[in-house]
Amino acid sequence: MKKWVWVVATLVVALLIGGYAYSNHHATAKEYQAAMTNGRTALTNKDYTQAESYFQNAMKRRLNDKTAQTYLTQTQHFVSGEDALDARKFSRAQGRYQTVKDTKNGAKVLIQRATKRLKQLKVIQANVKQFKKLLKQAASENQALNYGTSNNTLDELFNNKQFQKVYYKDLYTQALALRKANNAGQASSSSSASSQTTASSSASSTTTSSSKAAATSNSNSNSNSSSSSTKNTGASLTSSESQAAKNYKGSNEYTVTKKQKELNGKTITASQISLARKTINAAGGQADAMSDQDIRVALQQADKKGMSLTKYTQQYLK
Structure with a gap:
């Protein structure tokens, strides 16, 4: 009698344990399915952070599940691509989107979005160029x-x-x-042109006044010319010295060649020199202490280095 009691008790316990295990497995399966469904919904709604959370939860319900892992990794790559695009790191973004697109058995919605992004990136990169x-x-x-x-x-x-x-x-x-x-350059150029016009007008007026004064004193100069000529004879060059001076073709340390006055084969004009002085001063240089040839050299060196005159001044003339 006791033997049968133990047999029945054992069967009851086994049934209880089996029932619990089945019930627990069934509940876990339902939780896994719910997590995956919610994750897909989050992807559709572009709520990628929430989607990642759901896929991670699904992996807890079913360890090493390939589907959940694939969806999670694919989502993370897509988010990384979006971040790179926002940061204008186009090559990195392109790589991430390509990975999402090539994912096997991945979320179709992400594949579609990645494909669209790749087409967009192609246009962006062409525009950048x-x-x-x-x-x-x-x-x-x-x-x-x-x-x-x-x-x-x-x-x-x-x-x-x-x-x-x-x-x-x-x-x-x-x-x-x-x-x-x-x-700023155009404004400086206009100001320089205006100053030159004023200077030319002033010079013309001065020339007219000088001409009148010269005419008045011309007779006095003529009366004194013979005596002055006699006095200056001693300081004049001899005929041989004058001829030697004419025949001299050399140069000294202060001679400026034609090439040194040019920029890209064109003569640097007075207007360009004036404008360059203002640019150098504006950039913190001391253009007023520079000769015209110094200004030409600055323009030539800036052009040679592929730099603007402002940048050249800030780097080399301050």
Whole structure:
């Protein structure tokens, strides 16, 4: 009798344990499915942080589950691509999106979004190349003191609606700075031209007055010319010395060659020298203490180094 009691008791315990195990397994399976479903919903809603949390929870319910792991990794790569795109690190973003797209048995919604991003990146990178080319051209024109032409080139950028998008923020900032420099250069050039006009007018007036004074004193000069000529004979060059002076073709340490007065094969004008002085002073240099040839050398060296005169002054003339 006792033997049968123990048998029955054992069977009851086994059934209870088995039932609990089955019930627990069933509950865990339901929790796993719920986590995966919620994760997919979060992806659809672009709530990637929540999606990652759900997929991690699913992996806790079913250890080493490949599907949950694939979805989690794919989501993390897509988020990394989005961060890189926002930071304008286009090559890195492209790599992340390509990984998402190539994921086998991954979330279809992420594959679709990654494919769309890759097409967008292709356009962005092409625009960056074109915008950099125009910006480089405008910078070269600025260095050649062609401020108006440089601004015209910049207008091609500013008139392009794509250029105003956040992806090109760094280039946009550079373009704004260059336009500001061009405007300052044009203002200085106009001021210099105005000063030269005033100086020319003053010189003309002075010349007229001098001519009248010369006419008045001309007769006195003629009356004294014979005696002055006699007195100055002793200080004059002999005929052989005069001929030697004419025949001299050499140069001394102060001689400036034609090439030293040119920039890119063109003679550096007085207007360019005047404008360069103002640019050097504005950049913190001491242009007033420099000769015209010093200014020419500064322009030539800045051009040789591929730098603006302002940057050259700040680096070498301060």
